[in-house]
Amino acid sequence: MTLKTQINEDMKTAMKAKDQLSLSTIRLINAAIKQYEVDERAEADDTKITAILTKMVKQRKDSAKIYTEAGRTDLAEKEAAEIEVLNRYLPERISDEEIKTAVDTVITMTGATGMADMGKVMGVLKTQLGDKADMADVNRILKEALTAK
Incomplete structure (x- = not known):
């Protein structure tokens, strides 16, 4: 199963389970993939999707850091939760x-x-x-x- 197919299947599961966090994060992933495909006029393969997800994780880490420094722990926690959802689709990281x-x-x-x-x-x-x-x-x-x- 390709990463793109897995993401779409997980979106259906999140809809059925009414898991709003996973659903909104997966929708953001799909939007980023579609944006790439429109911009590059090419189908996104697993390698490119992994690169997109890695970039999204980095953006959320940066945002969470800024929110924490500004005393907005509620927003930092939301970013951390989105990172957890994104990490489901990334390969296991080494220590x-x-x-x-x-x-x-x-x-x-x-x-x-x-x-x-x-x-x-x-x-x-x-x-x-x-x-x-x-x-x-x-x-x-x-x-x-x-x-x-």
């Missing part, structure tokens, strides 16, 4: 420890010695980790590792 292991391996493999080599190392990590890790976390861990050298 910080697994990211650190991958970072150390790539630093050794590329011979990186400092921050000047960050782009080279990040390029390799991006292809290795793909959708399995949040690139913001990878970036943070890589900076820590390179500044320690």
Whole structure:
């Protein structure tokens, strides 16, 4: 079953269950997919849908952070709940420890010695980790590792 089919089936289930949070979030997902398809005049495959979902999660994390800083915990909680729904369709993320292991391996493999080599190392990590890790976390861990050298 494709990701798009799964999302549509889950929308029907959410309608029947009267799960308003899931339903509204899934409708947002469908809108983002349709927007991509209209803009690019192409069918969205699982890879592109995963990229769209990842972008949506990042937007909600940023919004939740802003809401929390502004003292609007009600809105931050809503964003966090939407992130949970979005994460249902994303591949399982790896832990910080697994990211650190991958970072150390790539630093050794590329011979990186400092921050000047960050782009080279990040390029390799991006292809290795793909959708399995949040690139913001990878970036943070890589900076820590390179500044320690």
